[in-house]
Amino acid sequence: MRHAKTEPFHASGDFNRELTDKGLKQAKTMAKGLRELGLVPDQIDCSSAVRAKQTCMRMLKTFGDKPKVDWHKSLYGDGMQAVFDALHGCKEKRHTLMVLGHEPTVSMASQWLANPASDQHLLDLLNLGLPTATCVIFGSSAPFKSWDMRQATLLAVLGPKDFD
Numbered sequence: 001m002r003h004a005k006t007e008p009f010h011a012s013g014d015f016n017r018e019l020t021d022k023g024l025k026q027a028k029t030m031a032k033g034l035r036e037l038g039l040v041p042d043q044i045d046c047s048s049a050v051r052a053k054q055t056c057m058r059m060l061k062t063f064g065d066k067p068k069v070d071w072h073k074s075l076y077g078d079g080m081q082a083v084f085d086a087l088h089g090c091k092e093k094r095h096t097l098m099v100l101g102h103e104p105t106v107s108m109a110s111q112w113l114a115n116p117a118s119d120q121h122l123l124d125l126l127n128l129g130l131p132t133a134t135c136v137i138f139g140s141s142a143p144f145k146s147w148d149m150r151q152a153t154l155l156a157v158l159g160p161k162d163f164d
Contacts, residue, residue, distance in 0.1 A: 001135040002107075019058075030163065035063065041098040044099075107129050111127070
């Protein structure tokens with residue numbers, strides 16, 4: 001998932017940008033929508049950038065105590081490798097994982113994860129980049145730690161407007 005809508009500039013740098021009011025609403029909408037679909041994550045691996053943390057914290061108000069949350073500075077600056085590290089570090093007992101990060105990393109990693117059987121329209125959406133607060137949903141019978149390139153089926157690309 002990409003973090004929700006942020007302010008365009010922060011005096012102390014990109015890492016410290018905060019969510020706008022719209023961003024807070026987006027995070028809440030996405031959490032409610034994912035909960036209604038039965039997709040409350042068991043674990044959330046979240047960038048430690050302020051906007052990603054705020055997105056996660058807002059979603060946790062809806063998700064409750066179920067998700068275990070780990071904060072990773074690597075999801076801010078280490079690109080796709082950080083996403084794959086999050087997948088490979090996920091315990092086998094976890095069945096629903098959310099990796100909450102930034103663009104273009106989230107869309108690029110999603111393109112690499114999607115297997116050839118995935119819907120072409122959904123793959124095309126990833127090529128455009130993800131709008132704020134957009135979540136990419138994958139499915140696989142394999143545990144996350146075994147996911148590699150082209151290992152998961154892309155099932156949906158959902159944003160706040162899908163839950164209005």
